[in-house]
Amino acid sequence: MNTPPAKTPDLRADAAWVVFQILEHGKSSRDCLNTVQLRHAPKDRAWLQEMSMGVLRQLPQLQLWMRQLLDKPLKGNKKIVEHLIMLGLYQLAFSRVSAHAAVAETVNATQALKAPGLKGLVNAVLRNFQRQELSQQRSEDPRIQAGLPKWLYKMLVADYPEHHQTITQAMNTVAPIWLRINRLKVSREEYLQALAQVNVKAEAAPHHPDAVILHTRTDIPGLPGFDEGWFAVQDGAAQLAAPYLQPAPHERVLDCCAAPGGKTGHLLERQPDLAHLLALDFDAQRLARVSENMQRLQHQVTIQQGDASMPESWWDGQLFDRILLDAPCSATGVIRRHPDIRWLRNKADIEQLVLLQATIVEALWPTLKPGGTLLYATCSVLRAENTDQMRKFLARHADASLQPLTDAETPECPGRQILPGEQQMDGFYYCRLIKSHNTEPRLQSE
Missing domain, CATH: 3.30.70.1170 (Sun protein; domain 3)
Known part of the structure; x- marks a missing residue:
């Protein structure tokens, strides 16, 4: 079912469809949530987001309960009804929706999902959930409590043995x-x-x-x-990019992987007297959003489509004074805003992203002037994409030195890692590098 169910919109059927699209077809919430929200009044749009994203936050526990209550998995065109059942369980266990409405309206949604024959099954599952008081029986498995896939939970435990519980709790809060x-x-x-x-x-x-x-x-x-x-x-963590890059008047600046343009706009607001600002991105559709945002903010900027890993295809040969590289990443730092991320990524994706990040920063380094600044940024909390990535880059490049953003940084542990919830911000990473003529890596003080 690739299109929203039923011509007459049904809130719960639409919410189940969103979850189904994300989990079964790998669609992002951006791709499918807006599609169904436009079918409903503004007050119902907020409900749709709250319920569908809530299911994704609590998915491991909901799946555990469903396996206890269903004799066998549903298959084929009936599979979407499993997602409707999880929506019903979420309402009963985690929301303020009245139990009567949660059961009755969820059962009725089978009609909109073209599965009226499963109405009795959905009703029985939800009634048994209530009767057995399963909402009081939560798993003691910390991974299930965290609401994360196994691979990501293991990486967080390995990267943050003392803080992983705080991080996973923050990932399940609603961001301001x-x-x-x-x-x-x-x-x-x-x-x-x-x-x-x-x-x-x-x-x-x-x-x-x-x-x-x-x-x-x-x-x-x-x-x-x-x-x-x-x-x-724009989240507070993302608002640090412009002040960390410190653009000066009459400089040439590259904002690489710029879409949707939040940091681009901030660079111009912090320093309106730049000689040139190039907003580069590989994705033409996302570049259209940069253009729209710049028009609304009334900023003048050069927008160009191009592959950051292949400067020869877009670079005019003039060196940049400063480069902001907002690198492609796992987005694990913004899971609290986009709960679908945890189910759209896998461990193999991380390995590919780390390779891509290294390729891009290597390709961009020759386009930076001696004495110039490169600010590497991700919205990730994984060390492989952040501290490890920059430590290895510094070790490879004698002409690269670390200009610390915090007192705790060293070339062996470079950059500032912001964890989700810190000062109400999203998870984010920044590392500021200076290009020099020196043959040995060095640490440049503020």
Whole structure:
């Protein structure tokens, strides 16, 4: 079932379809959630997101319960009903939906899923779940409690033996909405006043001079100044890229793997007097979003499609003063925002991403001026993509030195790793490198 079920939208059938598309067809939530949300009123769109993403957060426990309650797995075109059952279990165990509505409406959704013959099965499973009080019987397996696939849980335990529980707990929280105020249009104080006038509660984010954290979940395009480009939605961790890169007037800057353009816009807002800013990305569709965002924010930038690992196909030969490489990564640092990520990745993906990251940074290094700065960034928490990647790069390049972002950094343990939930931010990694003429790796102090 590759199209949303039933011409007449059904909330629970649509939520089950979203989960089915992600788990069975490898679609991202971006690809399928918006499709069904447009079929519903705004208040129901929020419910759809909360329920479908909730199922993905609690998937191992829900699967465990379902295996106890189903005599045998459903197959073929009936498979989607398993996802409907898990949605029902999620409502009963983890949501504020009344038990009566959770059972009755979930059973009724079999009609929209073209499986009316399974109505009795769904009803029996949900009633047995209630009767046996299975919601009180949670697994003691820490991996199931964390709601993660085995491979990822093992990697987190290996990378963070003392902190993995804190990390997995943060991965299952709902992330706050951060805004980056466009300082070229309005001050943060002025924007906070504008929000207060429309009864949207918000606070100025500490340690982030351009950031506001919303306390009210609201329709973003309906906020003051959206059409005028007063702000962009951007997590606090991502807002560190521009100040860490420190672009100066009249410099040539490359924003590599730039889509959807959040960091591109911030670079121009921090330093509007750049000589040249090139926003490069391989994905033409995602580059269209860069263009849309730059138009709304009213920024002028050169946007180009190109493969970062092959500069000869797009580079004009003029060296860059600074490069921001927001490298392709596992996105394990933003799982709290996108719970589907945990089920769309596998261990083999990590190995391929590490190879791709190394290929890209090697290809870009010759395009950087001596004395220039390269800021390597990922939204990952895995050491293989971050600390290990940069440690190996420094060991290979005598003309690369580490310019620390924290006091704790060394060439053997380079970069700043932000963990999910730290100062309310997403998980993120930054490492700042300086290109020199020296033949030996060195540590450059701030």
